Amino acid sequence: MAEKSIIVIGAGVAGLCAGVYARQNGFNCTILEMHTQPGGLCTSWRRRGYIVDGCIHWLVGSSPANGLHRLWQEVGLVQGRRFIDLEIFQVLEDRQGRSFTFYTDPEKLEREMLALAPQDAAAIREFVDGLRFALKFNPPMGDKTGLAAALETGGFLLYLLPRMRTFRKWLGTTSAALEKRFSDPLLRRAIREMWLDDFSIFFVLSTLAWLQRKEAGYPIGGSLPMMHAVEERFLSLGGQVRYGAQVEKILVEGGRAAGVRLADGNELKADIVISAADGHATIFDMLDGKYVDDSIRAMYDTWKLFPGIIFIGLGVNRTFELEPQSVVGTSFELAKPIMVAGREVKSLCPNIFNFDPTLAPAGKTVMRMEIESSYAYWKQLHENPAAYEAEKKAIGEAVVRGLEQRWPGISSQVEMIDIATPVTFERYTGNWKGSFEGWLMTPSNGMARVKKTLPGLANFYMAGQWVSPGGGLPSGVMTAREVVQMICKAEGRKFTTRID
Numbered sequence: 001m002a003e004k005s006i007i008v009i010g011a012g013v014a015g016l017c018a019g020v021y022a023r024q025n026g027f028n029c030t031i032l033e034m035h036t037q038p039g040g041l042c043t044s045w046r047r048r049g050y051i052v053d054g055c056i057h058w059l060v061g062s063s064p065a066n067g068l069h070r071l072w073q074e075v076g077l078v079q080g081r082r083f084i085d086l087e088i089f090q091v092l093e094d095r096q097g098r099s100f101t102f103y104t105d106p107e108k109l110e111r112e113m114l115a116l117a118p119q120d121a122a123a124i125r126e127f128v129d130g131l132r133f134a135l136k137f138n139p140p141m142g143d144k145t146g147l148a149a150a151l152e153t154g155g156f157l158l159y160l161l162p163r164m165r166t167f168r169k170w171l172g173t174t175s176a177a178l179e180k181r182f183s184d185p186l187l188r189r190a191i192r193e194m195w196l197d198d199f200s201i202f203f204v205l206s207t208l209a210w211l212q213r214k215e216a217g218y219p220i221g222g223s224l225p226m227m228h229a230v231e232e233r234f235l236s237l238g239g240q241v242r243y244g245a246q247v248e249k250i251l252v253e254g255g256r257a258a259g260v261r262l263a264d265g266n267e268l269k270a271d272i273v274i275s276a277a278d279g280h281a282t283i284f285d286m287l288d289g290k291y292v293d294d295s296i297r298a299m300y301d302t303w304k305l306f307p308g309i310i311f312i313g314l315g316v317n318r319t320f321e322l323e324p325q326s327v328v329g330t331s332f333e334l335a336k337p338i339m340v341a342g343r344e345v346k347s348l349c350p351n352i353f354n355f356d357p358t359l360a361p362a363g364k365t366v367m368r369m370e371i372e373s374s375y376a377y378w379k380q381l382h383e384n385p386a387a388y389e390a391e392k393k394a395i396g397e398a399v400v401r402g403l404e405q406r407w408p409g410i411s412s413q414v415e416m417i418d419i420a421t422p423v424t425f426e427r428y429t430g431n432w433k434g435s436f437e438g439w440l441m442t443p444s445n446g447m448a449r450v451k452k453t454l455p456g457l458a459n460f461y462m463a464g465q466w467v468s469p470g471g472g473l474p475s476g477v478m479t480a481r482e483v484v485q486m487i488c489k490a491e492g493r494k495f496t497t498r499i500d
């Protein structure tokens with residue numbers, strides 16, 4: 001019997017993983033990617049001898065202790081890769097010379113917080129107890145099937161039931177609300193900078209717990225090598241990837257997805273189409289908004305997105321061996337705030353890659369920073385290329401002036417500055433409004449399950465961050481696996497996967 005064919009739109013992590021699972025289950029599979037390389041948002045690029053990593057801080061599932069590890073093995077991402085686990089999440093400094101080390105270990109964290117702000121003891125104990133709760137919270141990760149999966153889910157529900165109130169409490173608390181419980185300005189900043197204002201604290205606590213359990217390490221070499229490994233796995237299984245292939249429309253015949261039309265006018269037929277590209281573009285452009293219901297409309301009308309960011313990569317001709325190695329960097333208050341894209345920025349948090357020597361030549365270091373910034377601002381500015389470039393240049397200079405306050409002399413050591421804006425993210429990956437991780441995980445949508453199909457359209461599936469609030473690389477592999485399982489079920493075959 002001839003193999004059924006699947007077209008996957010997008011070679012980001014979700015598209016590549018969908019391709020691997022499709023091949024493992026005997027489907028003829030072609031991935032179409034508009035860019036010239038795999039990875040989508042999970043990428044890195046070379047600039048003047050440095051490698052700027054545009055993504056990874058931590059990979060949930062880096063160690064076998066986490067259920068996701070098995071999925072990463074199935075798609076060939078973790079084999080042969082070295083991960084490092086850092087015990088410090090962030091370091092924060094204020095202008096009075098105080099410093100706060102945000103440990104992932106609850107005992108160390110509690111001691112550090114109490115020493116800094118004994119007057120906040122009640123809020124500190126409550127927060128650290130939240131971390132202790134998250135450390136014991138171990139939901140199923142989708143690595144098991146059949147009876148084993150049912151037993152695991154049952155066991156987890158039995159564990160959760162008596163703890164539902166605590167779970168709900170943390171799920172319903174945002175960073176903005178938590179910050180208000182602290183009086184110490186440095187601790188307030190630490191809570192504020194942990195993540196975004198509307199983000200549910202439960203997911204921040206879960207991240208701290210994964211880091212502490214050494215299940216979410218940083219992969220030496222960074223993002224792109226991981227994506228090349230999954231691409232290789234897909235190719236070795238007989239899959240095909242076409243780069244420079246931008247999908248314009250999804251073809252529909254008799255209520256079934258039947259293939260795609262590319263921007264160059266070529267049409268490619270397939271039995272099944274999986275879109276692992278931007279959700280908004282898929283639903284409202286490639287399918288002209290014809291396959292939506294009220295819940296999909298409400299989602300795209302009301303859910304919050306991860307905001308636009310200005311992403312700044314710097315190559316510095318010096319080492320930082322005395323600076324602590326931390327997951328997200330050292331945040332310091334500026335004596336004189338700087339203006340960035342019309343907004344006053346009072347502190348900078350460079351992530352110093354002094355733990356990955358592969359990113360810079362010997363004796364040199366890569367730093368990176370992310371600063372929240374409005375997509376609308378940059379979209380408008382981009383219409384005037386000279387003004388857009390001038391703004392980027394001014395931001396680079398302002399940031400280096402800011403770094404000079406913390407590391408005097410650094411301006412003469414900065415050899416490379418690379419700046420990406422929300423428009424850059426949009427142009428390179430097609431993500432709606434330049435969002436770098438899709439839907440924000442808020443108290444209201446944190447537990448929502450997004451359907452991987454569209455109403456009225458057969459043989460069509462969606463994978464990736466737009467069908468999994470919170471996004472991240474795990475959402476890529478998990479949704480990819482789920483849609484191929486759904487396809488296998490619809491085709492009446494048993495889903496299989498293996499580790500090579």
Ligand SMILES: Cc1cc2nc3c(=O)[nH]c(=O)nc-3n(C[C@H](O)[C@H](O)[C@H](O)COP(=O)(O)OP(=O)(O)OC[C@H]3O[C@@H](n4cnc5c(N)ncnc54)[C@H](O)[C@@H]3O)c2cc1C
Nearest residue numbers: 010012013014034040041057058247277430464465472473
């Ligand atoms: C600065 C930053 C830090 C991050 N840190 C982490 C982290 O530490 N850990 C973590 O797990 N996650 C992190 N993420 C998030 C993670 O990178 C994303 O959530 C994830 O990579 C999204 O994968 P995806 O496959 O769903 O989507 P994408 O990566 O957006 O892939 C979609 C692909 O589809 C292609 N495409 C779009 N439209 C078309 C079209 N019309 N035709 C053909 N191809 C098309 C795009 O070019 C792209 O390659 C970070 C992201 C950023 C930007």
